[in-house]
Amino acid sequence: MYRRYVKRIIDVILSLVGLILASWLYLLIMIAIEIDDPGPVFFSQKRVGIHKKYFQLYKFRSMKMSTPHDMPTHLLENPEQYITRVGKFLRKTSLDEIPQLWNILRGDMSVIGPRPALWNQEDLLAERDKYGANDVKPGLSGWAQICGRDELEIADKARLDGEYVQRMSFGFDCRCFFGTAISALRGDGVVEGGTGELHRMENKK
Secondary structure (H helix, E strand, O other): OHHHHHHHHHHHHHHHHHHHHOHHHHHHHHHHHHHHOOOOOEEEEEEEOHHHOEEEEEEEOOEOOOOOOOOOHHHOOOHHHHEOHHHHHHHHHOHHHOOHHHHHHHOOOEEEOOOOOEOOOHHHHHHHHOOOHHHOOOEEEOOOOOOOHHHOOHHHHHHHHHHHHHHOOHHHHHHHHHHHHHHHHHOOOOOOOOOHHHHHHHHOO
16 A cells, blocks of 8 residues: 555655745755856756656756766766866755656655666666666665665665665655655765775775
């Protein structure tokens, strides 16, 4: 009952309320982005949704207009050079993710679930297949995000996503929701230009 009906109802209510309450913040962020680095204030990217179906994910743009498209930050050479001043703050506080409330309202995503992978992150998708984590809606945040976020290696992230699938319930979603709020305030697990997998590769050099 919860997975099939209640979770979606909660998603619609929370995303709609969030969009309304955050409308003033939207305006401030849009102005700040435009002043810092003129160009589109929103950034869209092809991501992998439930059952590996593609959808367009929306964010506030935190990278400069010159940044290569469809490339994970950790794969960029010296990624710091591409992040705007406003973008650093948005990424640190996760405010760049706010536009995904629209994705949730549309039904592309859920409030809680595995973070949507890029269309070309085949290694992560393959690992998630082992746990059935590609067969649930991706989320604005999830269990892996409060257990390490960018610091996690791909195998660990997929395992935690699979653990979420097994434990999915109203109580567990609440735990992830409030855990996300605490992690965002602290800036936990945010590693610009790096993931656990990247650090492992660099250590081999």
